[in-house]
Amino acid sequence: MAKRKQEEAPKGSPAWMSTFSDLMNLLLCFFVLLFSMSTVDADKFQQVIASLQSSISILPAGGSSIGEGEMISAGVRQLEFMDSYYNEIANSAAENSDEQTDGKNSVQEAYEQQELSESEQMAEQIQKAIDAASLSDQVDVDFNAEYVQLNMSGAILFESGKADLTASAKPIVDKIGKILEKYSKNIIEIEGHTDNVPISSRAHYESNEVLSVYRALAVTERLREKTSLKPSHxxxxxxxxxxxxxxxxxxxxxxxxxxxEIKVYNSYNSDLD
Structure with a gap:
């Protein structure tokens, strides 16, 4: 029997080699892109090159073509530019925030200074009126950024444990009321205060707090009765x-x-709406 003639192998590389080469090229491009979008560590990069050289021999000895190739360097430059760009945006936002905070603080400080200045002017005017009315020994004047405060001792207004104004106290309250009429557009607050000695069981009031309320009320009613101040103020x-x-x-x-204490609030703190 005659031997079958062996078919000659096609010339050139086998067909599968082309497909495999395309696949390897695509994989290489893929990893290069991944690498270009990552943070480049020079030491690790050299280690990777050395590993590829020794195991696969894809890169020539001593080659740094990938490390210095345009694709890698362009990716690195792009990342560096993006990092610098976003850092500038972050820094700019932080500076703007600081400037806005400083601006708000400056406005707040200016507002508080205006409050304090008005209270100071009110206190000077009230002190002059107190002096003119010969009440300096009975009334102390103080102020802060919210109000001017007139302090009167309970001893000159009330008998111990009682909340009715004494006969000698009424003219004092009346004079103070006339002084306060100049500030009829401002809120006026009267506060009663006591010491911490427990109130007598025979007293008309059950506690020091209740006694202080009635004392403040007594002064309030006198001012409403003898002055033109609006009761609602x-x-x-x-x-x-x-x-x-x-x-x-x-x-x-x-x-x-x-x-x-009689507190006369300045215009900034007299909310009458």
Whole structure:
């Protein structure tokens, strides 16, 4: 039997080699793109090149063509540009935020200074009127950014444990009321305060806090009755012994804590709406 003639192999590389080469090229491009979008670590990059050289021999010895290739360097430059760009945006936003904060603080400080300036002017005017009315020994004047405060000792207004104005106290309150008529557009608040000595069981009022409320009310009613101040602009409160201004362990301190305060709020803090 005659031998079958062996078919000659086609010339050139097998067909599968072309497909495999395309696949390897695509994979290489894919990893190059991944690498270009990552943070480049020079040491690790050289280690990868050395590993590829020794195991696959794809890269020539000593080659740095990929590391210095345009694709990699362009990707690195793009990443560096993007990093710089977004850093500038972040820094600019931080600076703008700081400037806005500084601006708000400046506006707030200017507003508070205006409040304090008005209170100071009011306090000077009220002090002059107090002096002219010969009330300097009975009334102390103080102020802050919200209001001017007139302090009167409870001893000159009330008898111990009572909330009715004494006969000698009424003219004092009347004179103060005339002074306050100049500030009829402002909120006026009367606060009663006591020391921390427990109230007598025989007293008409069940606690120091209740006593302080009725004392503040007595002054409020007198001002409403004898002045042209609008009743809706006057409010009162009793604070009992919760807001001392002196040490309650001494007789002098307790005397200072038994007091009535009249607060005249400046225009910035007189919300009459």
């Amino acid at each position: 006057i409010k009162f409160a009793g604070r009992g012994d919760y807001v001392p201004v002196a040490d309650n362990s001494t007789a002098e301190g307790r005397a200072r804590n038994r007091r009535v």
